[in-house]
Amino acid sequence: xxxxxxxxxxxxxxxxEKPDIQIVKGIDLTIRPGEIHALMGPNGSGKSTLxxxxxxxxxxxxxxxxxxxxxxxxxxxxxxxxxxxxxFLSFQYPTPIPGVTMVNLMRESLKARRGAEVPARxxxxxxxxxxxKLKMSEDMARRYVNDGFSxxxxxxAEILQMGLLKPDLAILDETDSGLDVDALRTVSEGxxxxxxxxxxxxxxxxxxxxxxxxEPDFVHILxxxxxxxxxxFDLAKRVEHEGYDPILKELGIASAETxxxxxxxx
Amino acid sequence: MATSTAHxxxxxxxxxxxxxxxxxxxxxxxxEAARAFAATSxxxxxxxxxxxxxxxxxxxxxxxxxAAFAPRMTGTAPxxxxxxxxxxxxxxxxxxxxxxxGAVVQGTEGKFTAANAAQWREGVLVxxxxxxxxDAPVTVHVDGxxxxxxxxxxxxxxxxxxxSIILRTSSTxxxxxxxxxxxxxxxxxxxxxxxxxxxxxxxxxEFTTLRAKIGRGADVQVGTIALGxxxxxxxxxxxxxxxxxxxxxxxxxxxxKEQHFDFVTLQELIGPKSTSEVEIKTALAGASRSxxxxxxxxxTTALGASANQENRNLLLSPRAKADADPVLEILTNEVxxxxxxxxxxxxxxxxxxxxxxxGLDMRQSLTLLxxxxxxxxxxxxxxxxxxxxxxxALREKLATAELT
Numbered sequence: 183x184x185x186x187x188x189x190x191x192x193x194x195x196x197x198x199e200k201p202d203i204q205i206v207k208g209i210d211l212t213i214r215p216g217e218i219h220a221l222m223g224p225n226g227s228g229k230s231t232l233x234x235x236x237x238x239x240x241x242x243x244x245x246x247x248x249x250x251x252x253x254x255x256x257x258x259x260x261x262x263x264x265x266x267x268x269x270f271l272s273f274q275y276p277t278p279i280p281g282v283t284m285v286n287l288m289r290e291s292l293k294a295r296r297g298a299e300v301p302a303r304x305x306x307x308x309x310x311x312x313x314x315k316l317k318m319s320e321d322m323a324r325r326y327v328n329d330g331f332s333x334x335x336x337x338x339a340e341i342l343q344m345g346l347l348k349p350d351l352a353i354l355d356e357t358d359s360g361l362d363v364d365a366l367r368t369v370s371e372g373x374x375x376x377x378x379x380x381x382x383x384x385x386x387x388x389x390x391x392x393x394x395x396x397e398p399d400f401v402h403i404l405x406x407x408x409x410x411x412x413x414x415f416d417l418a419k420r421v422e423h424e425g426y427d428p429i430l431k432e433l434g435i436a437s438a439e440t441x442x443x444x445x446x447x448x
Numbered sequence: 449m450a451t452s453t454a455h456x457x458x459x460x461x462x463x464x465x466x467x468x469x470x471x472x473x474x475x476x477x478x479x480e481a482a483r484a485f486a487a488t489s490x491x492x493x494x495x496x497x498x499x500x501x502x503x504x505x506x507x508x509x510x511x512x513x514x515a516a517f518a519p520r521m522t523g524t525a526p527x528x529x530x531x532x533x534x535x536x537x538x539x540x541x542x543x544x545x546x547x548x549x550g551a552v553v554q555g556t557e558g559k560f561t562a563a564n565a566a567q568w569r570e571g572v573l574v575x576x577x578x579x580x581x582x583d584a585p586v587t588v589h590v591d592g593x594x595x596x597x598x599x600x601x602x603x604x605x606x607x608x609x610x611x612s613i614i615l616r617t618s619s620t621x622x623x624x625x626x627x628x629x630x631x632x633x634x635x636x637x638x639x640x641x642x643x644x645x646x647x648x649x650x651x652x653x654e655f656t657t658l659r660a661k662i663g664r665g666a667d668v669q670v671g672t673i674a675l676g677x678x679x680x681x682x683x684x685x686x687x688x689x690x691x692x693x694x695x696x697x698x699x700x701x702x703x704x705k706e707q708h709f710d711f712v713t714l715q716e717l718i719g720p721k722s723t724s725e726v727e728i729k730t731a732l733a734g735a736s737r738s739x740x741x742x743x744x745x746x747x748t749t750a751l752g753a754s755a756n757q758e759n760r761n762l763l764l765s766p767r768a769k770a771d772a773d774p775v776l777e778i779l780t781n782e783v784x785x786x787x788x789x790x791x792x793x794x795x796x797x798x799x800x801x802x803x804x805x806x807g808l809d810m811r812q813s814l815t816l817l818x819x820x821x822x823x824x825x826x827x828x829x830x831x832x833x834x835x836x837x838x839x840x841a842l843r844e845k846l847a848t849a850e851l852t
Contacts, residue, residue, distance in 0.1 A: 239801055260810075262805075279799050290812065290816060
């Protein structure tokens with residue numbers, strides 16, 4: 183069997199500045215090349231915390247457990263080291279960076295990912311090819327990073343960067359939130375156009391609608407910091423029709439509404 | 449050998465001026481300035497512009513004037529104009545020099561300006577005659593060594609003329625005191641651009657006053673980029689005398705180690721519909737600090753004026769410090785807009801993580817964020833080649849700056 187891209191083992195995570203608040207309370211997750219996993223769950227269940235922790239956010243602290251990327255323990259690695267290895271996080275709320283153009287950022291990040299200078303001509307050719315795949319205009323690349331972008335533009339800009347950096351693991355954190363149907367379709371088609379057979383994808387979502395465009399191989403339901411059940415695409419369909427409560431009742435869990443502070447999940 | 453103190457005495461200043469063959473009116477002005485220097489004490493911290501830069505222990509007279517100092521210049525003036533030393537301009541454009549030298553910044557108004565008026569040598573005169581434009585920027589190099597230097601620059605732009613000046617300063621690692629005066633006379637509908645690229649050595653202390661008198665419809669833009677020096681105090685003043693005059697003062701400083709930057713701005717709006725913008729941004733590493741004191745004064749005559757001042761400071765290390773003190777004095781109700789803003793704070797953590805999640809390490813992320821932060825100032829400077837060079841210098845400085 184091929185080596186997994188990501189292995190999360192009994193991971194427990196709290197907030198760095200509030201170490202007594204544990205959000206992720208023991209998660210195991212294995213993603214192999216070509217697999218798409220969807221992580222669903224009600225607000226405050228710890229989905230975004232898990233996404234940010236895998237990407238190395240200093241906002242969160244790993245209390246115990248480990249994160250392995252292609253077999254290498256990256257639990258203590260910095261966010262930038264993980265990114266250079268091939269972990270990409272598409273942010274739920276991409277940060278505006280006035281004064282820094284998308285082109286400038288993308289050139290620097292591609293250079294970092296490859297560990298070598300990228301000649302201007304080669305960079306432009308790759309940028310144009312990726313823009314074309316995503317049906318995006320070059321104007322976007324000339325603008326300041328996420329500055330004054332609409333919700334849809336922000337998410338498309340994330341996918342553009344993903345396309346250029348060609349990660350081994352793409353984590354899409356609520357990429358569907360704040361998008362109308364057309365924008366959702368564009369972004370989803372973009373992800374599909376950029377996916378490769380060796381890439382692992384983790385889609386974090388509140389609703390299943392993005393999964394109608396990017397069909398997952400596995401669906402996990404996260405409640406109160408734990409994966410309470412896993413299944414195939416049909417599990418997502420069931421959430422769509424019934425909500426979380428009937429599934430939880432079957433599992434003997436009182437209610438989906440056992441959230442940690444909503445703000446903490448960012 | 450004479451003591452340093454003797455150089456600053458009236459008799460010495462007058463004798464030196466005679467030796468240079470200066471005209472009587474200038475020798476008299478030198479004498480008056482030397483007397484003012486002797487009679488004036490150092491500015492005290494009780495004066496608001498000097499609150500955070502205490503110079504009471506600084507002994508100017510301990511720094512011997514560098515007799516060999518002379519600015520270097522490149523640039524060609526249009527017909528009838530002049531770009532050269534003040535000493536040469538005294539011979540060819542004596543009326544211009546006599547009319548305007550010391551008319552904007554008086555030799556008697558303070559300790560540093562008095563020292564400058566009494567002691568400056570060579571100097572710089574840039575003169576744009578009525579309706580004429582310089583083809584290319586005039587570049588003035590001020591390269592200091594040790595002791596004291598007194599750069600003196602007079603810029604006269606007659607009606608509807610246009611001139612751009614780039615002042616580049618440097619010095620060795622030796623102790624150097626710089627007391628500079630830059631006077632700008634911008635007559636009706638003229639356009640003056642001045643970019644000051646400050647890259648002094650690590651033991652240079654600079655105190656420079658730049659003041660512009662701006663006539664009807666004239667437009668003066670000053671940019672100051674400070675990377676070098678131990679103490680750099682730039683006082684930049686725009687006197688907006690004419691109707692519809694405009695001024696823009698932009699500044700950037702990157703501090704590290706023990707560097708101390710002090711920007712003082714004055715926007716004095718006198719003419720109706722005059723407009724003035726100030727934007728000063730600093731990024732401070734090590735134990736460096738920046739001080740900003742800005743006064744916007746809108747006079748009763750300045751109907752329909754608009755003014756803004758902004759000061760933003762990024763603290764890159766826990767030991768860095770910034771003080772911002774923007775002040776508005778509005779004496780008329782009929783202003784279009786009059787605002788100010790000041791911030792002091794660390795880098796945005798979310799932005800840092802965002803860049804790190806794209807593979808840039810801490811230092812690269814910080815460098816990109818800081819250059820982005822300065823973009824609003826740098827992109828407005830009218831000197832494309834130089835701006836790129838400055839950005840490179842800025843990145844190089846950030847690459848080794850102390851972050852803890």
